[in-house]
Amino acid sequence: MSDNTIFVEGQTGLWEIVIGLEVHAQVSSKSKLFSGSSASFGADPNTQVAFLDAGLPGTLPVLNTFCVDQAIKTGLGIHGNIQKYSAFDRKNYFYADLPLGYQISQFYHPIVLGGYITIDLENGEEKKIGVQRIHLEQDAGKSIHDIHPSETYIDLNRAGVALMEIVSEPEIHSSSQAQSYVKKLRTLLRYLQTCDGNMEEGSLRVDANVSLHRPGTPFGTRAEIKNLNSVKFLGQAIDFEVARQLKILESGGTVDQETRLFDPGKGETRTMRSKEDAHDYRYFPDPDLKPLVLEQERIDAIIKSMPELPDEKKKRLIEQYGLSAYDADIIVSERDISTFYETAVNTLSVDLQNNQGPKILANWLISELFGALNKNSLTLDSSPISAEQLSNLVTLILTDVISGKIAKDVFLQMWETGQEAAVIVEEKGLKQISDPSIIENAVDSILSSNSDKVVAYKGGKEQLFGFFVGTVLKHFQGKANPALVNQILEKKLKN
Ligand code: ADP
Numbered sequence: 479m480s481d482n483t484i485f486v487e488g489q490t491g492l493w494e495i496v497i498g499l500e501v502h503a504q505v506s507s508k509s510k511l512f513s514g515s516s517a518s519f520g521a522d523p524n525t526q527v528a529f530l531d532a533g534l535p536g537t538l539p540v541l542n543t544f545c546v547d548q549a550i551k552t553g554l555g556i557h558g559n560i561q562k563y564s565a566f567d568r569k570n571y572f573y574a575d576l577p578l579g580y581q582i583s584q585f586y587h588p589i590v591l592g593g594y595i596t597i598d599l600e601n602g603e604e605k606k607i608g609v610q611r612i613h614l615e616q617d618a619g620k621s622i623h624d625i626h627p628s629e630t631y632i633d634l635n636r637a638g639v640a641l642m643e644i645v646s647e648p649e650i651h652s653s654s655q656a657q658s659y660v661k662k663l664r665t666l667l668r669y670l671q672t673c674d675g676n677m678e679e680g681s682l683r684v685d686a687n688v689s690l691h692r693p694g695t696p697f698g699t700r701a702e703i704k705n706l707n708s709v710k711f712l713g714q715a716i717d718f719e720v721a722r723q724l725k726i727l728e729s730g731g732t733v734d735q736e737t738r739l740f741d742p743g744k745g746e747t748r749t750m751r752s753k754e755d756a757h758d759y760r761y762f763p764d765p766d767l768k769p770l771v772l773e774q775e776r777i778d779a780i781i782k783s784m785p786e787l788p789d790e791k792k793k794r795l796i797e798q799y800g801l802s803a804y805d806a807d808i809i810v811s812e813r814d815i816s817t818f819y820e821t822a823v824n825t826l827s828v829d830l831q832n833n834q835g836p837k838i839l840a841n842w843l844i845s846e847l848f849g850a851l852n853k854n855s856l857t858l859d860s861s862p863i864s865a866e867q868l869s870n871l872v873t874l875i876l877t878d879v880i881s882g883k884i885a886k887d888v889f890l891q892m893w894e895t896g897q898e899a900a901v902i903v904e905e906k907g908l909k910q911i912s913d914p915s916i917i918e919n920a921v922d923s924i925l926s927s928n929s930d931k932v933v934a935y936k937g938g939k940e941q942l943f944g945f946f947v948g949t950v951l952k953h954f955q956g957k958a959n960p961a962l963v964n965q966i967l968e969k970k971l972k973n
């Protein structure tokens with residue numbers, strides 16, 4: 479489904495797709511939202527459970543101020559309004575992995591209101607997707623159904639871990655827009671280091687609300703697909719859901735307001751439970767916690783500590799270095815990629831920085847280095863070639879010490895040996911030959927031993943020019959400056 483397909487066409491006319499996303503992002507923090515136990519992933523079951531997390535009587539929540547700062551940072555990152563007054567409420571429901579019998583959340587007064595995420599549409603335009611709110615809440619524990627055939631096991635390590643729930647406006651109109659939104663949000667969270675964005679480990683989970691309506695009429699009834707843990711599944715679940723609802727509506731039926739689950743194996747969504755409304759949870763202010771009141775100084779200090787955001791960085795890279803939007807997107811997609819890239823650019827001499835250097839560097843990073851990393855299943859932080867080393871290689875190309883072709887061989891040797899480009903070039907004698915008189919001598923002898931072809935060329939067989947270039951380059955084992963070879967051949971053959 480393309481970005482611009484915001485309508486689906488049925489037998490009876492057009493329907494508009496309406497999507498709102500609720501993203502649960504686990505706050506990067508050493509300890510939980512209201513207890514001191516560790517929030518790290520992957521520990522043995524029930525080894526990170528404070529009395530509070532287990533719902534023991536007589537325990538009281540103590541707010542983790544670091545988690546609050548993380549939510550403020552995230553709110554600033556989406557250009558939202560940080561609320562100086564917010565408060566915690568109890569969301570009451572019974573579940574085996576929720577020993578307290580309620581989840582502490584922020585229902586009436588969330589910490590962030592408003593804001594937006596900018597997504598790129600396929601037609602090259604940008605679209606701002608509004609964010610309604612971000613609130614802080616506790617995660618629940620985990621019920622494990624697949625250890626024993628008839629028993630359910632409970633792991634409370636996750637109980638009480640801080641989540642940010644980031645709720646979008648219903649302004650998303652296709653599965654690919656929804657995917658772009660989540661990718662952009664994930665990149666932002668990782669830049670801010672407020673959530674690691676690891677969808678496989680469940681640090682980022684998406685609920686998708688999907689409905690259809692006739693353009694210009696009120697919204698239709700939505701179904702909510704819970705706990706999507708990959709961008710791919712998000713797209714598949716929405717596409718399935720749109721088709722399912724279309725069929726119901728086209729045949730005159732009504733969509734039930736319900737919570738559904740996506741089955742990745744079947745590519746289908748199925749009913750989990752009928753949708754509860756807010757009043758079902760009996761929300762009320764948590765009497766154990768004071769309202770959260772923020773001083774402006776605290777917000778200002780966080781504003782000061784904010785890194786350059788990916789959207790701003792992308793604009794700057796395009797303006798400052800003349801990068802294409804495509805290259806800039808790749809470079810800003812992860813903070814460590816952009817750091818690597820900018821370290822490499824800053825290693826170039828000022829002269830080269832102001833010239834083609836940054837663009838050529840982007841090419842080498844994206845095609846050569848990423849190519850080699852992918853091939854070897856490595857990530858950038860374990861790259862055998864450092865930013866400085868890549869930059870030095872590019873410097874050799876830009877200053878005509880080696881040709882681009884030789885540089886690829888040098889790159890491979892750098893990859894294998896970890897040596898500096900200049901050392902390899904020196905030791906292997908790979909320096910480009912840029913002395914016109916040496917090239918001229920070789921050209922002369924090649925032309926005289928191919929005099930038949932010279933005659934043919936002069937008689938109009940112009941494609942032979944390529945043969946001459948190739949022969950000269952081969953003579954120098956690829957080390958002759960190709961531009962100079964061309965120039966000299968032209969001079970000799972055209973006179
Ligand atoms: P909850 O799902 O917890 O009851 P809300 O009613 O506030 O919370 O809605 C949550 C999400 O559903 C928001 O992202 C909102 O944009 C989206 N949403 C609301 N109405 C619709 C609709 N008719 N179709 C699609 N999404 C919707």
Ligand code: MG
Nearest residue numbers: 500685687702
């Ligand atoms: Mg919901």
